[in-house]
Amino acid sequence: MSFTFPVLDHHVHLQPSGRNVEAVKEFVKAGGTHLVLSHMPYSEVPVRTADDFSKAFDITLRMAEKAREAGARTYAVVGPYPVQLLELIEHMPLDRAVEIMKGGMDRAAKLVREGSAIGLGEIGRPHFLVPDEVLSASNEILAYGMSLAKECSCPVVIHAETATPESMEDLGRLADSVGLPRGKVVKHYCGALIAPEENRGLFPSVLASRTLVQEAFSKGDRFFLETDFMDDLERPGAVLAITTVPKRMRQLLEKGVNESVLWKINKENPEKVYGIEI
Numbered sequence: 627m628s629f630t631f632p633v634l635d636h637h638v639h640l641q642p643s644g645r646n647v648e649a650v651k652e653f654v655k656a657g658g659t660h661l662v663l664s665h666m667p668y669s670e671v672p673v674r675t676a677d678d679f680s681k682a683f684d685i686t687l688r689m690a691e692k693a694r695e696a697g698a699r700t701y702a703v704v705g706p707y708p709v710q711l712l713e714l715i716e717h718m719p720l721d722r723a724v725e726i727m728k729g730g731m732d733r734a735a736k737l738v739r740e741g742s743a744i745g746l747g748e749i750g751r752p753h754f755l756v757p758d759e760v761l762s763a764s765n766e767i768l769a770y771g772m773s774l775a776k777e778c779s780c781p782v783v784i785h786a787e788t789a790t791p792e793s794m795e796d797l798g799r800l801a802d803s804v805g806l807p808r809g810k811v812v813k814h815y816c817g818a819l820i821a822p823e824e825n826r827g828l829f830p831s832v833l834a835s836r837t838l839v840q841e842a843f844s845k846g847d848r849f850f851l852e853t854d855f856m857d858d859l860e861r862p863g864a865v866l867a868i869t870t871v872p873k874r875m876r877q878l879l880e881k882g883v884n885e886s887v888l889w890k891i892n893k894e895n896p897e898k899v900y901g902i903e904i
């Protein structure tokens with residue numbers, strides 16, 4: 627299968643213990659061309675110090691290289707995964723854990739400056755209820771990451787609680803406080819919050835389920851599509867298959883969606899948000 631336009635999945639994970647290369651080959655075979663590969667915690671590298679983050683990010687960069695060899699144009703985003711703060715405070719006081727998470731941000735920003743990654747992600751705050759002190763520590767770490775993103779002129783890819791206009795506004799204010807433009811704040815695992823009053827200027831990366839895709843395209847063209855593919859052999863059905871975005875493209879074409887909109891989603895949007903050339 628091939629398309630006349632690029633086909634980008636804006637948020638996937640690949641794991642050394644997963645199907646990685648084989649999964650990417652499936653994506654390419656289905657017509658996919660571009661991937662934004664997001665860092666995630668790997669069981670191979672437990673993080674106890676800031677330097678451990680560098681070792682873990684190296685795995686993501688290695689996965690990205692493998693994905694390129696498998697035929698997909700692949701970009702990496704790296705950063706300390708928000709839930710890792712909870713893991714760290716099982717072993718140390720909160721203030722030390724915060725320093726380690728910030729150290730992870732520094733190391734991620736270095737990779738962006740060197741050109742090995744195109745953004746900081748996924749960073750943010752736990753998607754479930756946590757004690758107030760953990761939530762405010764998470765916001766402090768996120769604001770620090772946002773300030774580094776401003777310095778590097780790169781986006782942040784946010785992992786957080788379910789996106790609502792209120793939570794988007796809250797994240798937007800955090801970005802405002804450090805001077806990072808709201809258009810550089812990408813909300814991953816987002817619903818179809820396409821209208822400005824819904825996303826408050828943040829950039830939505832919409833989960834490519836059939837219903838969300840339909841809703842998103844009925845509202846506009848300022849968004850990315852993603853599967854959040856986890857490459858987890860033990861939970862193969864936990865998220866969308868890696869072939870989903872190409873499949874949706876075919877369905878949209880069959881429904882008569884204008885190709886110019888598909889060019890916008892897959893090429894112009896990532897070029898604008900990330901400053902890359904698709």
Ligand SMILES: [Zn+2]
Pocket residue numbers: 637639664748854
């Ligand atoms: Zn993810």
